[in-house]
Amino acid sequence: MNLGLGWKLYGDGSAPPPGAVVRPGERLSWGRTVGLGAQHVIAMFGATFVFPVVMGLDPNLAIMMSGVCTIIFLLIVKGKVPSYLGTSAAFVGAAVIISPDGSNPAALTGAIMVAGVVLAISGLAIHLLGAHVITKAFPPPVTGAVVMLIGFNLAPVVANVYWPVDQWIGLLTMAFVVLATVLLRGFLGRVTILLGLVFGFVMSWVFDLLFGARPVAQDDGSTLDLLRVDLSAVSDAAWIGLPSFHAPEFQTSAILVALPAVIALIAENAGHVKAVQEMTKDDLDPYMGRAILADGVATTLSSAVGGSPTTTYAENIGVMAATRVYSTAAYYVAAIVAILFGLCPKFGALIAATPSGVLGGITVVLYGMIGLLGAKIWVENRVDFGNPMTLVPIAAGLIVGIGDVSLAFTENFVVSGIALGTIITLIGYHVLNALAPASMKSVPLPMSALDPDSDDRDDTPRP
Numbered sequence: 001m002n003l004g005l006g007w008k009l010y011g012d013g014s015a016p017p018p019g020a021v022v023r024p025g026e027r028l029s030w031g032r033t034v035g036l037g038a039q040h041v042i043a044m045f046g047a048t049f050v051f052p053v054v055m056g057l058d059p060n061l062a063i064m065m066s067g068v069c070t071i072i073f074l075l076i077v078k079g080k081v082p083s084y085l086g087t088s089a090a091f092v093g094a095a096v097i098i099s100p101d102g103s104n105p106a107a108l109t110g111a112i113m114v115a116g117v118v119l120a121i122s123g124l125a126i127h128l129l130g131a132h133v134i135t136k137a138f139p140p141p142v143t144g145a146v147v148m149l150i151g152f153n154l155a156p157v158v159a160n161v162y163w164p165v166d167q168w169i170g171l172l173t174m175a176f177v178v179l180a181t182v183l184l185r186g187f188l189g190r191v192t193i194l195l196g197l198v199f200g201f202v203m204s205w206v207f208d209l210l211f212g213a214r215p216v217a218q219d220d221g222s223t224l225d226l227l228r229v230d231l232s233a234v235s236d237a238a239w240i241g242l243p244s245f246h247a248p249e250f251q252t253s254a255i256l257v258a259l260p261a262v263i264a265l266i267a268e269n270a271g272h273v274k275a276v277q278e279m280t281k282d283d284l285d286p287y288m289g290r291a292i293l294a295d296g297v298a299t300t301l302s303s304a305v306g307g308s309p310t311t312t313y314a315e316n317i318g319v320m321a322a323t324r325v326y327s328t329a330a331y332y333v334a335a336i337v338a339i340l341f342g343l344c345p346k347f348g349a350l351i352a353a354t355p356s357g358v359l360g361g362i363t364v365v366l367y368g369m370i371g372l373l374g375a376k377i378w379v380e381n382r383v384d385f386g387n388p389m390t391l392v393p394i395a396a397g398l399i400v401g402i403g404d405v406s407l408a409f410t411e412n413f414v415v416s417g418i419a420l421g422t423i424i425t426l427i428g429y430h431v432l433n434a435l436a437p438a439s440m441k442s443v444p445l446p447m448s449a450l451d452p453d454s455d456d457r458d459d460t461p462r463p
Helices: 030-055 059-076 092-098 105-129 133-137 140-152 155-165 167-183 186-190 192-211 232-236 252-258 261-280 285-304 314-323 328-342 345-352 356-380 388-402 417-435
Strands: 085-087 214-217 223-226 310-312 406-408 414-416
Touching: 030 059, 030 085, 030 092, 030 192, 030 314, 030 328, 030 345, 030 356, 059 085, 059 285, 059 310, 059 328, 059 345, 092 105, 092 140, 092 252, 092 417, 105 133, 105 252, 105 261, 105 285, 133 261, 140 261, 140 356, 140 388, 140 417, 155 167, 155 356, 167 192, 167 356, 192 356, 232 345, 252 417, 261 285, 261 310, 261 314, 285 310, 388 417, 406 417
Parallel strands: none
Antiparallel strands: 085 310, 214 223, 406 414
């Protein structure tokens, strides 16, 4: 059985000349391959550990499982689709609702696990029926709306949770990320979130030196003076050890909140396969379903042990575009390095010590970018909002999702926010499409711009 594990040496193993490419089944010398693998680790690193922190999950486990899941992905696609699987941002909105401040990680990972199973089943169906079913079931107007409401639904989290804790650190961190994204070029331009995290850490330490501890409200209504940067847990953590595992817990209400992210993940994976196909000039449509199935299997496995959801990363596709080296051997190296990082508890403790004010500044940018990626899908697919059949269901779904409107069926069964907005958008669009006269029906464009990740200048995974 061919799993894509045999690589032919490219030329003499040195870097390809201008205009030449190293194909997925080829490799450079092992020394150069290790160097390329390190580049892939750096490209995925910032976002892969930032989002677990935001979702209240163990960043060490997320890093380790990203390596494991990347290997699983490459095996399922038989090495035909070079990609790295990092932490997905698509479930951040669900995490805020299901497990605020990391209070219920078991229910969150249980909901993500079910979504992973649904994603895997969707990938299998796409593999059997053909890649064209994606745009038929989830046309760009719907996909863009779901991505948008996933991001903008999080605005109250920034306003009410992170920002008030330390507004000045949040403002400085946000300003740094915005300026760095515009002013920095090349590799630094792709890791602005990571740089913002480091900048915020440093500024928090400086504020502690200049202004001392700040008052922090406690659950009982009292206040306690605490330093912004507390690294005591880092010194206590071991250098080598396993991350924190936990079993998932399944709650119907939580599952309904997480399921809309499946639509975003299908669109994202499909877009990435198309991007790789454009770069390698290989016909990857037969592997579209395999790629989505593989991401579903990876997300299911990761969440089953308490890890983060996964998705293919545009950042690593950007590395391939820059180097013109599409060898999957480099991805196996990156995966092994990530697994080794995940086995260092001290590293995880350092990430967990990120001050809340820093997260406030970063999430202002991240959540807004997630939402605007939905608009990017509309623009690239030339969605016609002059057509009421498109405008009305999407408008209703967005307001319901962003405004966190609820619909109570019983006292214990309530559908709200992202889940309800997605249902209204998806069902409303297809029902109107079926009932509308032929002159009003929209004609789906070829799936050329479903990828919400084509801009590789920052290090944020897309939903």
